[in-house]
Amino acid sequence: MIIIENLPIQPEAGVPAYEYICDKCHQSFSLHISYAQYGHVAAACPHCGSEKVTRRIGKVRVSRSDDSRMQQFTDLADERKMEDIDKNPTEIGRMMRQMRQESGAEMGEEFDEVVDRLEHGQTSADLENDLPDSE
Numbered sequence: 434m435i436i437i438e439n440l441p442i443q444p445e446a447g448v449p450a451y452e453y454i455c456d457k458c459h460q461s462f463s464l465h466i467s468y469a470q471y472g473h474v475a476a477a478c479p480h481c482g483s484e485k486v487t488r489r490i491g492k493v494r495v496s497r498s499d500d501s502r503m504q505q506f507t508d509l510a511d512e513r514k515m516e517d518i519d520k521n522p523t524e525i526g527r528m529m530r531q532m533r534q535e536s537g538a539e540m541g542e543e544f545d546e547v548v549d550r551l552e553h554g555q556t557s558a559d560l561e562n563d564l565p566d567s568e
Contacts, residue, residue: 451476452491457483526551 450463451471455478464476477484526548533540533548550560 452489453478453486454489455481455483456485456487457481461489522551522556523554525557526553 458481460480476486530548
Protein backbone atom coordinates (compact mmCIF):
# COMPACT_ATOMS: atom_id res chain seq x y z
CA MET A 434 0.00 0.00 0.00
CA ILE A 435 1.28 3.47 -0.89
CA ILE A 436 0.98 6.05 1.88
CA ILE A 437 0.90 9.68 0.94
CA GLU A 438 1.83 11.93 3.86
CA ASN A 439 1.52 15.68 3.44
CA LEU A 440 2.99 15.56 -0.04
CA PRO A 441 1.47 17.88 -2.59
CA ILE A 442 0.08 15.80 -5.41
CA GLN A 443 0.02 17.48 -8.79
CA PRO A 444 -3.06 16.57 -10.81
CA GLU A 445 -2.31 14.82 -14.07
CA ALA A 446 -4.47 15.07 -17.15
CA GLY A 447 -7.21 12.46 -17.00
CA VAL A 448 -6.58 11.57 -13.34
CA PRO A 449 -9.71 11.97 -11.21
CA ALA A 450 -9.76 14.08 -8.07
CA TYR A 451 -11.20 12.37 -5.01
CA GLU A 452 -12.63 14.72 -2.39
CA TYR A 453 -12.13 14.05 1.31
CA ILE A 454 -12.82 15.71 4.65
CA CYS A 455 -10.55 15.14 7.61
CA ASP A 456 -12.30 13.65 10.64
CA LYS A 457 -9.70 15.26 12.94
CA CYS A 458 -9.30 18.86 11.72
CA HIS A 459 -12.45 18.99 9.50
CA GLN A 460 -10.56 20.46 6.54
CA SER A 461 -11.49 19.46 2.99
CA PHE A 462 -8.90 18.34 0.47
CA SER A 463 -8.57 16.63 -2.90
CA LEU A 464 -6.46 13.62 -3.77
CA HIS A 465 -5.52 13.15 -7.44
CA ILE A 466 -4.87 9.47 -8.11
CA SER A 467 -5.56 7.06 -10.94
CA TYR A 468 -8.44 4.60 -10.87
CA ALA A 469 -5.92 1.78 -10.43
CA GLN A 470 -4.46 3.44 -7.33
CA TYR A 471 -7.84 4.12 -5.71
CA GLY A 472 -8.35 1.77 -2.77
CA HIS A 473 -4.61 1.04 -2.61
CA VAL A 474 -3.54 4.53 -1.57
CA ALA A 475 -4.10 5.65 2.02
CA ALA A 476 -5.40 9.19 2.00
CA ALA A 477 -3.84 11.46 4.61
CA CYS A 478 -4.93 14.99 5.43
CA PRO A 479 -2.41 17.50 4.03
CA HIS A 480 -3.34 19.92 6.84
CA CYS A 481 -2.78 17.75 9.95
CA GLY A 482 -1.46 14.43 8.61
CA SER A 483 -4.33 12.34 9.97
CA GLU A 484 -5.38 9.27 8.00
CA LYS A 485 -8.84 9.41 9.57
CA VAL A 486 -10.60 10.90 6.56
CA THR A 487 -14.01 10.46 4.95
CA ARG A 488 -14.56 10.42 1.21
CA ARG A 489 -16.98 13.08 0.02
CA ILE A 490 -19.13 12.32 -2.97
CA GLY A 491 -19.59 15.46 -5.01
CA LYS A 492 -22.35 16.43 -7.38
CA VAL A 493 -22.62 14.47 -10.57
CA ARG A 494 -23.49 16.26 -13.75
CA VAL A 495 -25.23 14.34 -16.49
CA SER A 496 -25.16 15.70 -19.99
CA ARG A 497 -28.37 15.30 -21.95
CA SER A 498 -29.54 16.27 -25.40
CA ASP A 499 -32.13 19.00 -25.91
CA ASP A 500 -34.67 16.35 -26.89
CA SER A 501 -34.14 14.28 -23.75
CA ARG A 502 -34.27 17.38 -21.52
CA MET A 503 -37.57 18.46 -23.01
CA GLN A 504 -39.00 14.91 -23.01
CA GLN A 505 -39.90 15.33 -19.34
CA PHE A 506 -42.54 17.86 -20.36
CA THR A 507 -44.59 15.44 -22.47
CA ASP A 508 -47.39 15.76 -19.90
CA LEU A 509 -48.12 19.15 -21.47
CA ALA A 510 -49.65 17.29 -24.42
CA ASP A 511 -52.05 15.35 -22.15
CA GLU A 512 -55.23 17.45 -21.85
CA ARG A 513 -56.46 15.59 -18.73
CA LYS A 514 -53.25 16.36 -16.84
CA MET A 515 -53.28 19.95 -18.04
CA GLU A 516 -56.82 20.43 -16.69
CA ASP A 517 -55.59 19.42 -13.24
CA ILE A 518 -52.45 21.54 -13.38
CA ASP A 519 -54.45 24.60 -14.47
CA LYS A 520 -56.14 24.55 -11.06
CA ASN A 521 -52.79 24.71 -9.24
CA PRO A 522 -50.91 27.98 -9.86
CA THR A 523 -47.98 26.88 -7.68
CA GLU A 524 -47.45 23.84 -9.93
CA ILE A 525 -47.73 26.01 -13.06
CA GLY A 526 -45.04 28.34 -11.71
CA ARG A 527 -42.78 25.42 -10.78
CA MET A 528 -43.19 23.89 -14.23
CA MET A 529 -42.53 27.22 -15.99
CA ARG A 530 -39.34 27.76 -13.96
CA GLN A 531 -38.16 24.22 -14.71
CA MET A 532 -38.86 24.63 -18.44
CA ARG A 533 -36.83 27.86 -18.51
CA GLN A 534 -33.93 26.21 -16.68
CA GLU A 535 -33.97 23.22 -19.02
CA SER A 536 -34.15 25.40 -22.14
CA GLY A 537 -31.37 27.69 -20.93
CA ALA A 538 -33.22 30.67 -22.36
CA GLU A 539 -33.15 34.04 -20.61
CA MET A 540 -36.76 35.15 -20.24
CA GLY A 541 -36.33 38.48 -18.49
CA GLU A 542 -37.55 40.04 -15.27
CA GLU A 543 -41.24 39.98 -16.21
CA PHE A 544 -41.15 36.21 -16.66
CA ASP A 545 -39.44 35.78 -13.27
CA GLU A 546 -42.05 38.01 -11.62
CA VAL A 547 -44.94 36.03 -13.09
CA VAL A 548 -43.36 32.72 -12.07
CA ASP A 549 -42.69 34.01 -8.54
CA ARG A 550 -46.29 35.14 -8.20
CA LEU A 551 -47.62 31.81 -9.48
CA GLU A 552 -45.35 29.90 -7.10
CA HIS A 553 -46.79 31.98 -4.26
CA GLY A 554 -50.34 30.89 -5.21
CA GLN A 555 -51.65 33.74 -7.35
CA THR A 556 -53.95 32.51 -10.09
CA SER A 557 -53.67 33.44 -13.75
CA ALA A 558 -56.86 35.48 -13.27
CA ASP A 559 -55.14 37.46 -10.48
CA LEU A 560 -52.22 38.14 -12.79
CA GLU A 561 -54.49 39.27 -15.64
CA ASN A 562 -56.36 41.64 -13.33
CA ASP A 563 -53.06 43.26 -12.36
CA LEU A 564 -52.09 43.95 -15.98
CA PRO A 565 -52.24 47.62 -16.97
CA ASP A 566 -55.02 48.52 -19.39
CA SER A 567 -53.77 48.59 -22.96
CA GLU A 568 -55.98 51.54 -23.92
